[in-house]
Amino acid sequence: MDLRHLGRTGLRVSRLGLGTLTWGRGTGEREAADLLKTFWEAGGTLLDTADVYADGGAEYLLGRLLSDLVPRRDLVIATKAGSVPDPDRRFDASRGHLLAALDASLERLGTDYVDLWQIHAFDPDTPLEETLQAVDIAVASGRARYAGVSNFCGWQLAKAAAWQLAGPGTRTRLASTQMEYSLLQRGIEREVLPAALDLGVGLLPSSPLGRGVLTGKYRHGTPPGSRGASDRMAAFVAPYLDETASRIVDAVATAADGLAATPLQVALAWVRDRPGVVAPILGARTRQQLGAALSVEELSLPEEICRALDDVSAPVHHYPDHDWSAL
Template sequence: MEQRHLGRTGLRVSRIGLGTLTWGRDTDEHDAADQLKAFWEAGGTLVDTADVYGGGEAEYLLGQLVERLVPRRDLVIATKAGSVPDPDRRFDGSRGHLLAALDASLERLGTDYVDLWQIHAFDPATPLEETLQALDIAVGSGRARYVGVSNFCGWQLAKAATWQLAPGGGRARLASTQMEYSLLQRGVEREVLPAALDLGVGLLPSSPLGRGVLTGKYRHATPSGSRGASDRLAPFVEPYLDDPATRIVDAVITAADGLAATPLQVALAWVRDRPGVAAPVVGARNAQQLAAALSVETLSLPDEIRRALDDVSAPVHRYPDQDWSTL
């Protein structure tokens, strides 16, 4: 699998990442082992997790599998901290919470360091410089090799990345930002992606398949066993089942038919090759689903198809993005 630099850093990652959101919860040890082995054998390196996935079980399971199946040196392990697992979905960006969370992650993962450590979300109650100081301490102590953020809006990312690049600070530059990005969700193109490109921060798209909708499986009905059929995850899928989304899915299916490919391959190739993208992070329930995603490695979209998908999925950006002189 092709490797790419993560932002303006020396860290190289596979251009498809393996997500572990469901590990330890909906994905058991056997399926997780099959996924990790298949991913590694395909040349994949980037494995994405977080301290709250499965209540910590995803990190623990990943640590157990790395010890048994895959050499630690062959993987780029990325984890996140800052989410507080309570009904209000709080975020805690305090230095104390973040560093304690990192130590707990390292223990569950069974490793002395993570390759990439990301702040899971912006915490408005904590001064940003305190949050970022935790990243500097993590790198300075060797517990993290590179650092990034997740779910920061445009101004938050720009402020954080600029602070880390300030002269004389000796701070760790941001390598990445992880955000939802797909043909069904192009909101990052308004401010986040321009900031990331300008400041040398690599984008790691989450939900690159539009929460599964871009595979076409919801086109006529909701399959049993899918996220959309789950009481817990149905609200996650439902926003992408409206008429505009249907038109985009139809265009993806038409493109796939013309290329003798699958809708999954077309949708994933589109986001993988967008400017600024380092590696879409793909979550799968089993190795068969993962293999379908990894097969995109051989597909590059022709320009005319890419432009057609750009047009049908184009978000509406008006002022201040629109040329003010035309208003």
């Protein structure tokens, strides 16, 4: 698998990443081991997790597999901190909480450092400078090699990245931002993606298959055993089962037929090769699903197919995105 630089840094990662959202909860140790081995054998390096996935269970499970299955040196481990299971305060990006969370993550992972440490979300109750100071401390101490953010809107990302660039040599450049991005969710193209491109921050798209809808599995109903059929995940999938999404999914299926490919391959290839994208994060639950996603490495979309998919999925942006100079 080809490698790409993460933003304007020296860190290189595989151009597909493996997510662990369900590890330790819906995905057990045997299934996780199959996923990790399949990903590693395909040349994948980027593994994405978070301290709150399965209440720490995902990190713990990954740590067990690192010691027994795959050499640590072959992988780029990315984790997150800042989310808290507290209904009164969903995010805590204070310096004390973040650094304590990082230490706990390292213990669960069984490693001395993470390759990429990400602030899981913007915390409006903590000064951003304090949050970023925790990033600098983590990198300076060697507990994290690179740093990024997740779920920051455009102005939040621009402010954070610009603040870090204002102190060269003393502050850690932000390497990445992780955001949902797919043919069904192109909202980041309004402000987040332009900011990332301008500031040299690499994009790690989550849910690149539109929460599974772009595979086409929901075209004729909700199949048993799918996320859309589960009590826990049905609400997660539901926003992408409307008429607009249906038109986009049909267009993806038509393109796949013309290319002798699958809808999954077409949708994933589209997001993988968008400007600013470094590595879409795959949320496969089985080895078969992961193998199908990894097969996208054999596909590059023709320019005319990309244009057609761009057109059918184009988000509606009004002022101030349009050129109003003629008014």
